[in-house]
Amino acid sequence: MSSGDDFDLSDSSSSDDSDLDELLQDDDLEATMLLLAVKDLEDRAKLLNRRRGFVFGRNHIQRNRLLGHEQLMEDYFAEVPTYPAHLFRRRYRMRRSLFVRIVKDCELHSNYFKQRRNAAGVMGFSAFQKISAAMRVIAYGIPADYTDEYLRIGEDTTTESVRRFARMIIKLYGPTYLRAPNEDDTKRLMEINEKRGWPGMLGSLDCMHWTLKNCPKAWHGQYCGKSKDATIVLEAVASQDLWI
Incomplete structure (x- = not known):
């Protein structure tokens, strides 16, 4: 390094200290700190608004929830339904x-599924709308906003309905339907099937081939049968009343 490029660390340190002293003695320092504090509050408010979702009046869609409920009831749940x-x-x-x-x-066990008015006095979605949206997502694997045009229910509400519906099903019906049969259950099913002409049968067996999309290439030969694609076999046993 040439002599022109040499520098003294002690001189630099003393210079920085003097600059800091001048800054601390500046009358504008208090105003500067106040501006920084205000800016920090504004940034926090913007972040909070993003987490809360949209602001009413911006990106808000007037879906006419009542129309969606009436259409659903007329199509499927009226005395003489359309379908x-x-x-x-x-x-x-x-x-x-x-x-x-x-x-x-x-509706009986969860306030979320009860139709109520919100803080603005607008009637919320009915249990039929929320559970219909959740059922279609679960049954068909469709996107959460796929039925928006028909049920008038948005993506966020549908997603929340799916989560709450799944928890409610487990809570209400899990102890009865989401458990393995015990010895008494097995004996009862055997007796039912014997009376129906099938002694020794627990339930009806069905199977299907499910495409193993991410199967490693080295394993394809083990999982290929009549189809050229790798598949796994899913088997299910069901009783005559679908209890299992």
């Missing part, structure tokens, strides 16, 4: 009476 029972069963994967029972149970 008959077999179409309801195909689209909801269950009978209408069972679906109504589930809706009533969820």
Whole structure:
């Protein structure tokens, strides 16, 4: 390094100290700190607004929730619905009476599924809307906002409905339906099937091939059968009343 590039660390340190002393003695320091504090509060407020979601009046959609409820009830739950029972069963994967029972149970045990007015006095979504949206997402794996145009229910509400609906099903029906049969249950199922002409049968077995999308190339030969794609076999046993 040339002599022109040499520098003294002690001189630099003393210079920095003097600059700091001048800054601390500056009358504008208090105003500067105040401005920095205000800026920090503004940044925190912006971050909080982003976490809360949209602000009313900006990106807000007037969905007419009541119209979505009335249309749903007319199509499927009226005395003479637009779509008959077999179409309801195909689209909801269950009978209408069972679906109504589930809706009533969820309304009874969760305030989230009760139709209420919000702070602005606007009537909220009905349990039929929320659970219909949740059921279609679960049954078909569709995006959360796929039924927005029909049910008039947004993506965030649908996602929350799916989470709460799943928890409620586990809470209400888990002890009865989401457990393995014990010895008494097995004996009862055997007796039922023996009376139906199938002695020794626990339930009906069904299986299906599920595509193993991320199967490693080295394993393809182990999982390929009649199809050229790698698949795994999923088996399920069901009793005649679908208890298991």
